[in-house]
Amino acid sequence: MTIITRTLALAAALIAFAQAAPLQARPLDIVAIGASNTTGFGVGGQNAYPAVLQALLRKKGIAANVINAGVNGDVTAGMLRRIDGAVPKGTDIVILQPGGNDLRFLGTKAARARGIRVIIYDPDPVPADFYQWDHIHFNAAAHAKIAAVLAAEIEASLKPQAAAQPAPTKP
Numbered sequence: 001m002t003i004i005t006r007t008l009a010l011a012a013a014l015i016a017f018a019q020a021a022p023l024q025a026r027p028l029d030i031v032a033i034g035a036s037n038t039t040g041f042g043v044g045g046q047n048a049y050p051a052v053l054q055a056l057l058r059k060k061g062i063a064a065n066v067i068n069a070g071v072n073g074d075v076t077a078g079m080l081r082r083i084d085g086a087v088p089k090g091t092d093i094v095i096l097q098p099g100g101n102d103l104r105f106l107g108t109k110a111a112r113a114r115g116i117r118v119i120i121y122d123p124d125p126v127p128a129d130f131y132q133w134d135h136i137h138f139n140a141a142a143h144a145k146i147a148a149v150l151a152a153e154i155e156a157s158l159k160p161q162a163a164a165q166p167a168p169t170k171p
Helices: 003-020 049-059 076-086 140-158
Strands: 028-034 064-070 093-097 117-120
Touching: 028 049, 028 076, 028 140, 049 064, 049 093, 049 140, 064 076, 076 093, 093 140
Parallel strands: 028 064, 028 093, 093 117
Antiparallel strands: none
């Protein structure tokens, strides 16, 4: 599945969730769970996509608090084991960014939700220009691009759908 296909499918799912969700009455609480690319390894926490995402959402007028729950070296199985402790009650959105450690450490990719909107950001393939010198960790520009994609998905999920208008009847 290409990143575009995944993004479109995810956008459709987020829109469906948004239809059932009330308009934003309080800040969105978002938790980003992942490994070193979530922590901002090599670019610093202030340049990691969770921090950039929070800034982008706020710039768009969306009150959001994004918690960076990345752990260097983690794999999806570890992320799922710690999801209950890393995701506080009241969380609105979880972003799961499994990364390449599963492939490097022979793990599996899986996700689960507890009635929380889940965004799995897992580009396939990862663009070559996303990487730092080590070809493992994302550079600052990649974190900015990831945050922009996620901000657009979150913003789209918050917009109410226009009510379907019945077709005018002829007198």
